[in-house]
Amino acid sequence: MSQTFLLDGVAVPFQAGQSVLQAALAADRYIPHLCYHPEFRPHGSCKLCTATVQGRLVASCTTPAAADLVVHSDTEELRALRRTLVQMLFAEGNHFCPSCEKSGSCQLQALGSDLGVTTAGFRHYFPDRPVDASHPDAWIDFNRCVLCELCVRASAAVDGKDVFAFSGRGLSKRLIVNSPSGKLADSLFAVSDKAMHVCPVGAILPKRVGFAVPIGERRYDQHPISEQALADAPRAAGEPDV
Amino acid sequence: MPLNTKTDARLQSALRQWGAHDHRLLQVLRAVQTPAGYLSAEVLAAVADSLSVPLAQVRGVASFYSFLSTEPVGDFRVQFSDSITDRMDGSAALLDKLCRLLWAEPGHVAGDGLVSVATTSCTGLCDQGPAMLVNGRAIGRLNHARIERISELILARIPVDRWPAELFEIVDIVRRRDLLLKCELEPGAALTVARRLSPAELIGVIARAGLRGRGGAGFPSASKWAACAAAPGPERYIVCNADEGEPGTFKDRLLLSQHADLIVEGMTLAGYAVGASHGLLYLRAEYLFLRDGLEQTLARRRQAGLLGATAAIPFDVELHVGAGSYVCGEETALLESLEGRRGIPRNRPPYPVTHGYRDRPTVVDNVETFCAAALVLLAGAEAFRKRGTAQSQGTKLLSVAGDSPARGIYEFPFGVTVRQVLQAAGAEDAIAVQVGGPSGTCISVDEFDRQISFEDLPTGGAFTIFGPTRDIFEVARSYAHFFAHESCGFCTPCRVGTSLLARVVDKIHAGYGTRHELAELEQLIAVLGKGSHCGLGHSAGNPIRDTLLRFMPAYERRLASADFAPAFNLDAALAPARRMTGRDDPAAHLGEGS
Amino acid sequence: MSEPNPPRVRLATTSLAGCFGCHMSFLDIDEKLFPLLERVEFDRSPLTDIKNCGPCDVGLIEGGVCNAENVHVLREFRANCKVLIALGACAITGGLPAQRNHLDLGLCLQEVYLTEPSLARGGIPNDPELPLPLDKVYPLHEIVHIDYFIPGCPPSAEAIWKVLSDLLAGHTPYLAEPLIRYD
Structure with a gap:
């Protein structure tokens, strides 16, 4: 018999080593998240998955699940916090959805839609970060990067290439490419890399395949991210769905 | 492009000192960058190569820290301390004046690479501001005469080593001494007491004294030490956080320069208590002028058999210098920085007591906490806990700065009221006090009877006073x-x-x-x-x-009366178009309202 | 007790730096236009050709703010409309026109009117009749206070109808998935 914790009043079973978010998703309970990806170790930077655990606000992706924890996620306070975080990301970058190939399959967009965000609200920064189109098969629009670090983690952990890293700090923090020129073409990057496929937004994209899926059939056209994320969540073998 | 001989020699020397390990990256970069130099693309590539670290990671570290530069800086790199107290002391006018004298523009290199003038976060000289760093060396008590002198030295291209010593004189003014600052340590005395105790008994003494972390959070030191001692691991570490970056605080500066033995003694005690033989002291880059003195203290203690692998308590301390980043004062960011990475705070749990420096059990404590630990051994737990309040035992060093005729260090027992400190500092007319720096609390006249203590107003030590004319x-x-x-x-x-x-x-x-x-x-x-x-x-x-x-x-009183206004002047937003079209007719302008 | 004939809600609409796509989407509410017209009367709008906005209950604005004329119209709407709604991606984020924001306006004008061979004939247009472009394209909420936002490029007819019918019914307008789309 597995142990459980309480998520919004409902018992959620967990396995040793799972975080609150992982256990919740495995048990078919959605907590919004952006920088978390089931295949990578959580690092907790986007803060979308913030929940109240034992009365304290913490990132649920990095908080270890433990027996009898009392967790609240679906509260107006947390919904408001998450809306503001999405608004901050919209204001920080250039997210012109109508002209972005990732539109309809973008997690930032899907989160905004699902959380009820209708405007960035804040003053837009309109950053001017040069696009890297040097690579024959892929390009990077740094203005769309939400600094989730998934490509950094994928390139290091799965591809073994360390193609990506971060420079600067604060609002000047940027994704950078590991090559003498700093250009993607001069790095070890290949489109078959895991790092190519983990970008939740339209920052890293393959060339020559834009707008391939018709509107209405894109990833989040049919189901909101709160449903899609549960469909994508890994279920442990033999672990009953709750 | 290969490195020039001089740069290569610096790199080789840094590698000899620190070893070619990835976790030495920050210290190697610090050592390779000359005081007036910068880290060129070639240097970054050579460092990446030598340490087998991806080049992007080296760039990432170099760009994280304010004192590392990947762009050329002037032969004389001037950084004005930009704390609120520097501004209150008139730093802005002095910066303007120096720029005028040097034909420089803030943030840019001027005079064919001669000089660059910029600002930096609080340099910890708030009791003797305005202050600046020139090629990393601190100069306080700036005034018009000093600025003129400095500009002459720069224009005459006199190397900073040959500048008059009195420019670099840092005065530590102690206005009130209590238990800690009255303590005259015979080096090794606290260790002698400690060695009569078992490690567990030593932690017991610290617990009885009620010692809590002096950084501001007030975690009970004995609990921290006991948890580290109990954590499994092949080796343990003691880390002294001397990254005193909170604007307005400078009491660690005094301790590091005048009471270094007490600090190292406290670290050694902690090492004995938890079973650690390695200590690391992380000194903020702004306090580089304290490094030689600290190294001398360490050398003297090694010679006296108080430090080192063969000492009675086998324990040694390595000095790391930071590179300009306030967040590294956060204990897990500090550990990241010690490991040569960008100073990003870690996720907790696990906590440093089980997974700290290089994932080993680690005690991270503040400079003043280690001093207080040594003091507990010397004075006894009972004497220590007699000072202070029920939940805040002992005394606290306060860095009094701002509008006071008697700025400096004040040691008070915990529980002292803000008003008492203001009286001692001759600043009864204050309208506000920032207790604990910007991350602390700003209080006004109505609350001056509140107490400095963990239960009321906790502080890492900053006590910044604002007089009646301040905005x-x-x-x-x-x-x-x-x-x-x-x-x-x-x-x-x-x-x-x-x-x-x-x-x-x-x-x-x-x-x-x-x-x-x-x-x-x-x-x-x-x-x-x-x-x-x-x-x-x-x-x-x-x-x-x-x-x-x-x-x-x-x-x-600053608000516009409208419900909403743009953040900028709309008419000014038409200026580029006016310039390009040559228009200046009424329709080429926008008024403020509708 | 309900009033037999509640007063009509006065509605103004306009397009600033927009493409009128949002207005087209508005017309796409199709048969709901009939009940709408029973409840509202139009003030300034491309549908009425009234040139200036008078006192209104609701203003709908598509497009961002790219020039001096846009600023005047937006201020006129804000001064006259009790409720002002930003309609569509351009009104809310600056949208496609704001993709010029990382370019220097002066260099832009130079490139288009002085360097580009096809147009480099008469220099940069300077007729006082032409509104001067602003240095950047701004979302509406950076210039005046905006009460509600209907995102989308264009927003769907359903989303527009939902907000208007909420307002007519006296509800706080509320949009949720799937009516919130940014493209």
């Missing part, structure tokens, strides 16, 4: 910019939130603020407090939160 809005605005500058950028709320806060207060400062902006400030403060990853983000809204609560008129 508290500008104080808060300066702190907002400080946090935006120092945010590590890891988490969304702090990365974007600190920057937005600074933009909003700038909008109010510019006269475009309305009630809308006050509401926006509240929203941002809430998100910073609730969502941030570490203490920096959690407290980044404090100065504005506190001053909105206590000094609302300072905001209100």
Whole structure:
């Protein structure tokens, strides 16, 4: 018999080593998240998955699940916090959805839609970060990067290439490419890399395949991210769905 | 492109000193960058190669720390300390004056590479500001005469080593001594007491004394030490946090320069208590002038058999120097920095006591805490706990700065009221005190009977006084910019939130603020407090939160009467088009209203 | 007791730096236009050709703010409309026109009117009749206070109808998935 914790009043079973978010998703309970990806170790930077655990606000992706924890996620306070975080990301970058190939399959967009965000609200920064189109098969629009670090983690952990890293700090923090020129073409990057496929937004994209899926059939056209994320969540073998 | 001989020699020497390991990256970069130099692309590539670290990671580290530069700087790199107290002491006019004398522009290299003038976060000379760093060396008590002298030296291209020594003189003024500062340590005396105790008994003494961390959070030291001692691991570490970056505080500067033996003695005790033989002292880059003295103290203690592998308590201390980053004062960011990486606070749990430096059990304590630990052994737990309050035992060093005729270090027992400190500092006319720096609390006259203690007003030691002529809005605005500058950028709320806060207060400062902006400030403060990853983000809204609560008129008198106004001048936004079209007719302008 | 004939809600609409796509989407509410017209009367709008906005209950604005004329119209709407709604991606984010924001306006004008061979004939247009472009394209909420936002490029007819019918019914307008789309 597995142990459980309480998520919004409902018992959620967990396995040793799972975080609150992982256990919740495995048990078919959605907590919004952006920088978390089931295949990578959580690092907790986007803060979308913030929940109240034992009365304290913490990132649920990095908080270890433990027996009898009392967790609240679906509260107006947390919904408001998450809306503001999405608004901050919209204001920080250039997210012109109508002209972005990732539109309809973008997690930032899907989160905004699902959380009820209708405007960035804040003053837009309109950053001017040069696009890297040097690579024959892929390009990077740094203005769309939400600094989730998934490509950094994928390139290091799965591809073994360390193609990506971060420079600067604060609002000047940027994704950078590991090559003498700093250009993607001069790095070890290949489109078959895991790092190519983990970008939740339209920052890293393959060339020559834009707008391939018709509107209405894109990833989040049919189901909101709160449903899609549960469909994508890994279920442990033999672990009953709750 | 290969390195020139001189640079290569620096790199080889750095590699000999620190070893060619990835976790030495920051110290190697520090050693390779000359005081007036910068890290060129070739140097970064050579370092990456030597340490087998990806080049992008080297660039990432080099660009994280303010004192490392990847762009050329002047042969004379001048950095004005930009704390609110420096500004109150007139730093802005002095910066202008120096720029004028040198034909320089802030933030740019001038005079064919001769000089660059810029600002940097508080350098910890708030008792003797305005202050600056020239090629990393601190100069305090700036005034017009000193600025003229400095400009002459620069224009004459006199190397900083040959500048008059009196320019670099740092005076430590102690205004009030209590238990700690009255303690005259015979080096090794506390260790002698400790060796009569078992490690567990030693922790027991610390527990009986009620010692709590002096950094501000007040975690019980004995619990921390016991947890580290109990954690499994092949080796343990003691880390001394001497990254005193909170604007307004400088008491560690005194301890590091005048009481270094007490600090090292405290670290050694901790090592004995938890079974650690390695100590690391992380000194903030702004205190580089203290490094030689500290190294001498360490050498003297090694010679005296008080430190080193063969000492009675086998324990040694390695000195690391930071590179300009406030967030590294956060203990897990400090560990990241010690390991040569960008100073990003870690996720907790696990905590440093089980997974600290290089994933080994580690005690991280503040400079003053180690001193207090040694003091407990010397004076006895009972004498120590007799001072202070029920939950805050012992004494606290306060860095008194701002509008006081008697700035300096004051040691008071915990429980002292703000009013008592103000009286001692001759500043009874204060209108506000920032207790604990920008991450602490700003209080006004009505609360001057509150106590300095963990149960009321906890503080890392900053005590910044604002007199009746000060504009508290500008104080808060300066702190907002400080946090935006120092945010590590890891988490969304702090990365974007600190920057937005600074933009909003700038909008109010510019006269475009309305009630809308006050509401926006509240929203941002809430998100910073609730969502941030570490203490920096959690407290980044404090100065504005506190001053909105206590000094609302300072905001209100700046507000525009409209419901909303743009953050900029709309007519000015037409200026580029006017310039290009040559138009100046009435339709080529926009008024303020409708 | 309900009034037999509640007064009509006065509605103004306009397009600033927009493409009228949002207005087309508005017309796409199709048969709901009939009940709408029973409840509202139009003030300034491309549908009426009234040139200036008078006192209104609701203003709907598509497009961002790219020039001096846009600023005047937006201010006129804000001064006259009790409720002002930003309609569509351009009104809310600056949208496609704002993709010029990382370019220097002066260099832009130079490139288009002085360097580009096809147009480099008469220099940069300077007729006072032409509104001067602003240095950047701004979302509406950076210039005046905006009460509600309907995102989308264009927003769907359903989303527009939902917000208008909420307002007519006296509800706080509320949009949720799937009516919130940014493209």
